[in-house]
Amino acid sequence: MTDKKLSGAGLRGQSAGETSLSTVGKSGSGLTYRGYDVKDLAENVSFEEVAYLILYGELPTETQLAAYRQKLKGMRGLPQALKEVLERIPADAHPMDVMRTGCSMLGNLETEKDFSEQSEVADRLLAAFPSIICYWYRYSHDGVRIDTETHDDQIGAHFLHLLHGEAPSALHARVMDVSLILYAEHEFNASTFTARVCASTLSDMHSCITGAIGSLRGPLHGGANEAAMELIQDMRDEDHAREVLKGKLERKEKIMGFGHAIYRESDPRNVIIKEWSEKLAQEYGDDRLYRVSVACEALMWEEKKLFCNADFFHASAYHFMGIPTKLFTPIFVCSRLTGWAAHVMEQRANNRIIRPSADYVGVEPRKVTPLSER
Ligand SMILES: CC(=O)SCCNC(=O)CCNC(=O)[C@H](O)C(C)(C)COP(=O)(O)OP(=O)(O)OC[C@H]1O[C@@H](n2cnc3c(N)ncnc32)[C@H](O)[C@@H]1OP(=O)(O)O
Numbered sequence: 001m002t003d004k005k006l007s008g009a010g011l012r013g014q015s016a017g018e019t020s021l022s023t024v025g026k027s028g029s030g031l032t033y034r035g036y037d038v039k040d041l042a043e044n045v046s047f048e049e050v051a052y053l054i055l056y057g058e059l060p061t062e063t064q065l066a067a068y069r070q071k072l073k074g075m076r077g078l079p080q081a082l083k084e085v086l087e088r089i090p091a092d093a094h095p096m097d098v099m100r101t102g103c104s105m106l107g108n109l110e111t112e113k114d115f116s117e118q119s120e121v122a123d124r125l126l127a128a129f130p131s132i133i134c135y136w137y138r139y140s141h142d143g144v145r146i147d148t149e150t151h152d153d154q155i156g157a158h159f160l161h162l163l164h165g166e167a168p169s170a171l172h173a174r175v176m177d178v179s180l181i182l183y184a185e186h187e188f189n190a191s192t193f194t195a196r197v198c199a200s201t202l203s204d205m206h207s208c209i210t211g212a213i214g215s216l217r218g219p220l221h222g223g224a225n226e227a228a229m230e231l232i233q234d235m236r237d238e239d240h241a242r243e244v245l246k247g248k249l250e251r252k253e254k255i256m257g258f259g260h261a262i263y264r265e266s267d268p269r270n271v272i273i274k275e276w277s278e279k280l281a282q283e284y285g286d287d288r289l290y291r292v293s294v295a296c297e298a299l300m301w302e303e304k305k306l307f308c309n310a311d312f313f314h315a316s317a318y319h320f321m322g323i324p325t326k327l328f329t330p331i332f333v334c335s336r337l338t339g340w341a342a343h344v345m346e347q348r349a350n351n352r353i354i355r356p357s358a359d360y361v362g363v364e365p366r367k368v369t370p371l372s373e374r
């Protein structure tokens, strides 16, 4: 492990509370959800099992999983008032703004009246988020009012079905499932911390999640998968990729999809999504985006010892599945909702309002000069 000073700006290296939900970089590069390695989960279970694990504490039994899937399937419909709001949002709006508004509007229509309703609210959001983004997208871009209820058992397949108007292939359904697993939870990252700060005031679940969506939107966090796609899409080949990146590094520009606030050597999610991106590239029949991504990865390590985070190979993987770039970060929302909601519940269970102090660096105490003399 490279030795790096973690203290200082951005609260880096400081513990801001306890969690039993996940560990990030504990053994240098690992990621666990409630004790399970993310690699083990991505290989052996479905996203609905991971959501259940994160929200309810344990992996479900077969009966519990069947009941949970049935329950979520029954919660995919959207209220008419929400559909009307979504229909009024223009096609050139940022889809993360659509998610934020959709979540907030649902909070008006299905308000969490008591914390005893928190699990129901979380499940409802989990079921409704793909419907919200796809309803808006298909209406604003194709002029179609879609039926948001499909028979797909899995949320990832359901999302692709709503987006493309047909059930996805087994490969695409599997990759979406893995992707949702990889994005589900990540300790005290910026958006989760936003949710916890909001929860610490004893606010409602929709407010916590709406705030978290706003934090995830930025290119230094979830927005990096879209920014990574914009970076690679015009790279003609490996040589061109290296040339583009070298230029950016010389100009001291940030390369989106690289680096991490906690991991120092690698992001354990990268190797998993990278493998799936390679499989998708073969199926797609044009592996340019995969090859330039591999070239970027090598050059960034060579030049800066910076590694791909979870977002980088997600860009090519999503693209190979026909997902428009601007919908990349909303997919992250559909998954991370599980982590956010579980953190809200954990905060509520042992709450004290989050209110740190600041070191004052402003002017010395002084007297007000009357307005006429200023
Ligand atoms: C799912 C996720 O949210 S993963 C993160 C997604 N975000 C991105 O991909 C955006 C690009 N990456 C970054 O901006 C950063 O790496 C962050 C925001 C993720 C982490 O930020 P920090 O914790 O401040 O990074 P860190 O302290 O490791 O940075 C060390 C140095 O590497 C540089 N660096 C870090 N990441 C990058 C990058 N992607 N491109 C170029 N230089 C970088 C920093 O500028 C810093 O240089 P300096 O010391 O000369 O100022």
Ligand SMILES: O=C([O-])CC(=O)C(=O)O
Pocket (backbone or CB within 6 Å): 024, 183, 185, 186, 188, 189, 190, 221, 261, 262, 309, 310
């Ligand atoms: O932990 C972080 O800072 C960012 C991240 O990778 C995530 O939220 O998945």
